[in-house]
Amino acid sequence: MAVPFLDLKAQYLQIKDEVKPEIEDVLETCYYVLGPKVKNFEEKFAALCGVKHCVALSSGTAAVHGMIWATDLPAGSGLITPPNTFTATAEGIVLAGHVPVFVDADPVTWNLSPEKTEEFLAGCSSTGKPVDPKTGAVIKGIVGVDLYGQPADYKALQKIADKYGLFLYEDAAQSHDGSRFGQMTGSFGDVASFSFYPGKNMGAYGEGGAITTDNDEIAARMRTLRDHGSQEKYFYNFIGHNYRMSAFQGAVLGVKTKYIHQWNSNRIAAAARYNSLLKDLPVQLPVTVHDTRHVFHLYAIHTPQRNELREYLAGMKIGAGLHYPEPLHTQKAYEYLGYRKGDFPVCEKNAYENMTLPMFPELTEEQQIEVASGMKDFFKRG
Ligand SMILES: Cc1ncc(COP(=O)(O)O)c(C=O)c1O
Numbered sequence: 001m002a003v004p005f006l007d008l009k010a011q012y013l014q015i016k017d018e019v020k021p022e023i024e025d026v027l028e029t030c031y032y033v034l035g036p037k038v039k040n041f042e043e044k045f046a047a048l049c050g051v052k053h054c055v056a057l058s059s060g061t062a063a064v065h066g067m068i069w070a071t072d073l074p075a076g077s078g079l080i081t082p083p084n085t086f087t088a089t090a091e092g093i094v095l096a097g098h099v100p101v102f103v104d105a106d107p108v109t110w111n112l113s114p115e116k117t118e119e120f121l122a123g124c125s126s127t128g129k130p131v132d133p134k135t136g137a138v139i140k141g142i143v144g145v146d147l148y149g150q151p152a153d154y155k156a157l158q159k160i161a162d163k164y165g166l167f168l169y170e171d172a173a174q175s176h177d178g179s180r181f182g183q184m185t186g187s188f189g190d191v192a193s194f195s196f197y198p199g200k201n202m203g204a205y206g207e208g209g210a211i212t213t214d215n216d217e218i219a220a221r222m223r224t225l226r227d228h229g230s231q232e233k234y235f236y237n238f239i240g241h242n243y244r245m246s247a248f249q250g251a252v253l254g255v256k257t258k259y260i261h262q263w264n265s266n267r268i269a270a271a272a273r274y275n276s277l278l279k280d281l282p283v284q285l286p287v288t289v290h291d292t293r294h295v296f297h298l299y300a301i302h303t304p305q306r307n308e309l310r311e312y313l314a315g316m317k318i319g320a321g322l323h324y325p326e327p328l329h330t331q332k333a334y335e336y337l338g339y340r341k342g343d344f345p346v347c348e349k350n351a352y353e354n355m356t357l358p359m360f361p362e363l364t365e366e367q368q369i370e371v372a373s374g375m376k377d378f379f380k381r382g
Contacts, residue, residue: 003358003367005319006199010362011263015255019205022251031247038250042210044257045194048177049186049212053219056210056245056253057226060173060195063209064092064143066243067191070211070222071141071167073098078130078137079169080120082112083328083339084347085145089171090328092143092193099137100337102329104344108287110147110300113346114156117142121164130164134338141167146175146185148323148356149201149267149297150288154188155181161189169193172212174297176202177260181291186212196253201267201297202260204249266361267296273365274299274357277372281379284353298323298356306355312378318371321356 012019026037038056046054057063068079078101079093090100103120106113121130121139130139142161144152154170161168168189172178176194178185186192196208213219224231229240271294275285284302288294300323303309310320327347329339341348357371 001367001370002317003319003370005321005356005358006360007362008198008203008360010360015259018255019252022255023248026247026251033244033247035247035250037247037254038245041250041254041257044254045210046212048184048257048260049192050184051187051212052214052216054210054212055219055222055226056208056250057243058209058245059207059243060193060197060200060209061088061091062226062241062243063193063195063211064088064171064173065095066222066225066241067169067193067211067213067218068092068096068098068141068143069225070218071169071190072221073140073167074138076137077140078132078135079141079143080112080117080139081143082145082147082347083334083344084110084324084350085147085171085328086173086324087328087331087333088173088195089143089145090334098140099132099135100328100334101132101135101137101139102337102339102344105147105346105350106153107346107349109150109152109289110346110350111150111152112142112144112157114153114160117157118160121160125164139164139166141169142189143169143171144189145171146173146178148286148294148300149175149178150286150294151175151178151180151185151188151292153180154183158189173197173200175295176200177264177293178295179293187214190215191218196249201264201295202253202256205252206246206249208245208249208253210245263361264293264295266363267359268294270359270361270363270368271296271299273368274372277368278375281375283375296359299359300354300356302349302353303355304353306353309375309378310355313371313374316370316374318374319358323354323356325351327351
């Protein structure tokens with residue numbers, strides 16, 4: 001039996017009777033950009049995250065860029081982030097005019113390590129303010145990433161941010177409706193960013209993103225930045241961008257906000273089933289840390305044999321992904337920062353040994369048994 005990595009059609013079929021009239025409404029009212037559908041979505045999503053503001057944007061990349069831009073740091077500030085993330089995290093830092101400062105991840109959660117962050121900051125703060133020894137950038141912030149759907153340790157990161165007077169940002173592109181310490185993703189730190197790319201836990205039918213925050217000033221600045229720095233038509237307070245959300249995506253996401261919790265609960269149940277099906281195999285399984293709702297955007301296992309295993313599964317028509325196969329610090333685009341292979345061993349292990357298994361809310365037990373039996377066969381053959 002073929003098992004796809006992702007099945008977007010299965011979810012569409014569940015909600016199509018609700019989505020179609022919403023899309024029809026956009027067509028009939030001709031309110032194609034922002035407008036009532038986007039506003040309705042913003043209100044619902046802010047409530048889901050437990051924050052005052054959600055500002056809907058055109059993509060998750062716009063959201064990472066926007067959340068950093070909206071905090072108005074001095075040009076060339078350093079922002080700490082892990083290199084085992086999608087390029088958009090570091091790209092957003094660069095697009096906002098700043099410098100990514102990489103720190104290694106935790107070997108259990110694969111999220112930014114608070115211990116290594118603290119150690120790094122302690123080592124580069126002799127003058128009283130932390131300065132990145134590689135680039136000379138004064139460090140002004142930390143961008144945590146909720147990799148695979150597990151929120152980073154924001155309690156520890158907030159303590160560090162407070163100690164050094166840094167902004168704390170959350171890249172929550174993979175963790176809609178996740179939580180840690182009883183607090184929802186999107187509500188940690190100063191401001192968070194989300195992606196609604198179709199394959200995300202809460203995916204639009206095209207590109208989409210948002211920032212969420214309790215900070216009135218950041219939210220107001222983001223609303224202006226997404227619309228060319230304008231609050232009043234034809235008058236511009238500063239240089240902005242066109243990062244407005246399409247009304248079609250607002251309409252779809254407004255419907256999906258109702259279902260995301262249940263869909264994520266299905267993912268969590270599927271992850272538990274994988275854990276039990278795969279427990280005797282020589283692979284590192286994902287760990288959900290205490291007091292955390294890990295929403296399993298991706299179910300990532302680790303093995304040094306992942307390329308051979310992935311090929312074997314592909315032969316059985318089982319889809320498996322790599323998230324991500326090369327860390328950012330060894331990518332050509334970030335060469336100018338001066339890092340080398342070997343600098344971040346945990347992120348490198350994550351990159352070279354991870355493989356992500358089929359995961360979506362409608363994944364069946366039968367499909368998971370098929371994936372597990374393919375993996376068992378592979379290891380039995382040696
Ligand atoms: C961690 C992370 N940040 C940012 C993004 C960027 O989102 P988008 O693809 O919507 O621009 C993604 C999307 O893959 C992501 O996984």
